Amino acid sequence: MTRLALSALLAILALFGAAPQAFAHTELVSSDPADGASPPQRPTRLTLTFTQPVPAESATVTVTGPDGVAWPLGEVVADGATLTIPMGESGSPAGRYTVSWMVEALDGDFTDGTFAFTLTSPPQAPAVTPPPTAPAVTPPxxxxxxxxxxxxxxxxxxxxxxxxxxxxxxxxxxxADDEGSGPPLWVWIVLVAVLSVVGIAVAVALSRRAGGETEKPAE
Structure with missing residues (x-):
């Protein structure tokens, strides 16, 4: 009888000892960036590690900047008790960023929480490509x-x-127009020479004729 009572007592104690683990809710163990951290540069992903495995399809995670704008996040990926969320490029200024999360525990209940990290460097401005310079135009x-x-x-x-x-x-x-309006100069020179020759010939002929007429009365 004493042994039976002792066995029952041990069983009850073991049951009560295992009950807190069976009904314990999922809690956040660590994160990257960590709570209160000041990363030297903007993170590209967010990692949350819990005490129990959590499904990715029921997890909700948001990151809100100091200006109230939500940081764009990618799809949540679960690996056992760890959730990994890609973080896109954000134009929010430097300051305190709040992370809010909600996950589903193994017992079906949802648990949530928040933590924060601080960015000390503002977002990098996008590189501006100068417009192409027009080639110099050389005048003709x-x-x-x-x-x-x-x-x-x-x-x-x-x-x-x-x-x-x-x-x-x-x-x-x-x-050119003046020269083309009459005969060239050499034509006039030739014409004057011809006329001179004709004049001399006529004068010689007349002189001979006059001499012939003078000799006839003497006979």
Whole structure:
């Protein structure tokens, strides 16, 4: 009888000893970034480790910045009691960030909590690519009256060069027109020579004729 009572007492004590473990809720053990930490640079992922395995599909995690804007997070991935959440790029300023989490325990109940970490460096500004520089435009070359190619920039303007070229070529065109209006000079010279020869021949003939008429009365 005494042994039976002792066995029952030990069984009751073992039952009460195991009950707290069976009905204990899931608790957060550690995190990265840790509670109260000041990471030197912006984290790219958030890690939460609990006392018991937690399903990823029922977990809810949010990160809120000092400006009240939520940090963009990726899909929650569970590996036993550890949850890993990718953290996207955020434009929130430096300051205190609050992490709120809620997970489902093994007994089906939900448990939640919060912690915070501080960023001391502001977000890096995106690199700005300077616009492409337009290539320099070289003004077209203009031929001067002397025949030397000259750009419009070196002579002042294309209009000035055109005006100078026009002023120097106009007299040449006028001379050409004057020469083309009558016979060339050599024609006049030949004509005068021919007329001189004809005049001399006529004078000789007349002189001989006059001499012949003078000799006839003497016979």
């Amino acid at each position: 070359a203009v031929t001067t009256p002397a025949g030397t190619p000259t750009s419009a920039a070196s002579t002042g303007s294309a209009a000035t060069v055109t005006a100078v070229a026009t002023g120097t070529t106009t007299p040449a065109a006028t001379v």
